[in-house]
Amino acid sequence: MAFTQDLDFDVLALQEVPSWLLEKLSELPFHLAQSIDTIKTDSTGKEISMYLVVISRTPIRTSQSIPLPSEWYTKSTALRVRITGRMLSWHAPSKGKTALLAVLQNNQGEEIQVFCTHLTLMYATPALRLKEFDYMMQYVKKEIPLVVCGDLNTLELPHITLLNWLAGGTVSDWLFFKRERRMLMKRLQRYGLQNPLRGRITHPIAFSQIDHILIPSSCRVAQFKVLKDTRGSDHAPVMVEADL
Numbered sequence: 051m052a053f054t055q056d057l058d059f060d061v062l063a064l065q066e067v068p069s070w071l072l073e074k075l076s077e078l079p080f081h082l083a084q085s086i087d088t089i090k091t092d093s094t095g096k097e098i099s100m101y102l103v104v105i106s107r108t109p110i111r112t113s114q115s116i117p118l119p120s121e122w123y124t125k126s127t128a129l130r131v132r133i134t135g136r137m138l139s140w141h142a143p144s145k146g147k148t149a150l151l152a153v154l155q156n157n158q159g160e161e162i163q164v165f166c167t168h169l170t171l172m173y174a175t176p177a178l179r180l181k182e183f184d185y186m187m188q189y190v191k192k193e194i195p196l197v198v199c200g201d202l203n204t205l206e207l208p209h210i211t212l213l214n215w216l217a218g219g220t221v222s223d224w225l226f227f228k229r230e231r232r233m234l235m236k237r238l239q240r241y242g243l244q245n246p247l248r249g250r251i252t253h254p255i256a257f258s259q260i261d262h263i264l265i266p267s268s269c270r271v272a273q274f275k276v277l278k279d280t281r282g283s284d285h286a287p288v289m290v291e292a293d294l
Contacts, residue, residue: 053281054078059289060107061154063199063263065168066283067101081106083113085150087168091142102150102166102200111161113152116189118182123147125173126218134216135173143173149186153194162294163190167200175219176230179203180237187241195294198243198264201285206231210256242267246274252286263290 051074054062066087067075076082087100104110123143125131134140150166167186169179179202190196205211206228214223222229238245243264252261265271269292277287 051075053279054105059105061164061197061199062103062105063164063166064103064105065100065166065201067103069099069101072101072103075103075105078105081108081110081154083110083150083152085113085115085148085166086146087148088144088170089146091145093139093141095141097145099146102148102168104150104152104154104164104166104199106152106154106164108155108157111153111155113150114189116149116151116186118147118149118185120145122178122181123170123173128218130216131173131218134213138172140172144170147182149182149189151186151189156294161194163194163196165190165196165198165200167198167202169201169203171203171213171217173217174203175214175217175223176205176233177219177223179230180233183234183237187237190241195266195269196241196243196264197266197294198262200262201260202234202262203260204230204234204258204262205256206258207256210258238264244269244271246271246290246292247276247288250276250288252276252288253284255284261285261288263288265290265292265294269293 083104085102087102090098125143152164154162208227211224211227244267272291274290
């Protein structure tokens with residue numbers, strides 16, 4: 051909370067926010083939109099809701115929770131998948147996943163679309179993450195500038211793409227470790243987005259860029275950085291300043 055209150059931001063996008071923190075964030079003197087990130091299952095079978103949150107200093111005109119098709123989230127019965135799930139405490143596949151689309155107004159009163167998203171890692175493959183990305187992009191209004199913020203779980207080094215195979219993917223999902231990044235970059239080009247933080251390390255284990263702030267290709271980037279303060283997360287916060 052202290053980090054959030056002291057942060058110099060116009061728009062803040064958060065993923066995997068627990069309910070107790072959401073209540074505290076709602077008390078801040080900002081505009082807030084929320085949606086379910088995922089419903090996790092703990093070792094006792096209890097379901098715990100985690101949230102996507104967009105906080106804005108300017109008004110949020112509308113917000114939309116976009117449910118992702120539940121049939122996408124299944125668990126392979128392969129032995130390696132069952133062992134991986136037990137080792138990583140993945141007690142059940144993702145449930146109740148949504149993406150959050152908020153329409154804000156900037157300081158000039160113009161509209162900006164902000165997507166807050168968390169693409170799936172548990173029992174997931176690169177193909178599923180790209181499917182999730184494409185699905186949510188169907189809801190974008192092309193006439194309004196778009197910013198996409200979130201943990202895209204783009205795996206691109208062999209020590210971490212091994213997880214793709216262990217989670218139920220193919221051997222090629224592991225060995226062709228740059229393929230997911232290349233496919234994502236093609237999509238960004240298709241959707242007219244740029245990735246100012248490309249190549250930056252945002253996660254110490256993945257040792258690559260997991261977290262993204264994507265902005266229109268036509269926008270000028272003033273600065274971008276990976277913040278060192280990682281309180282409350284194993285991911286480093288990322289920041290982009292751009293003219294929108």
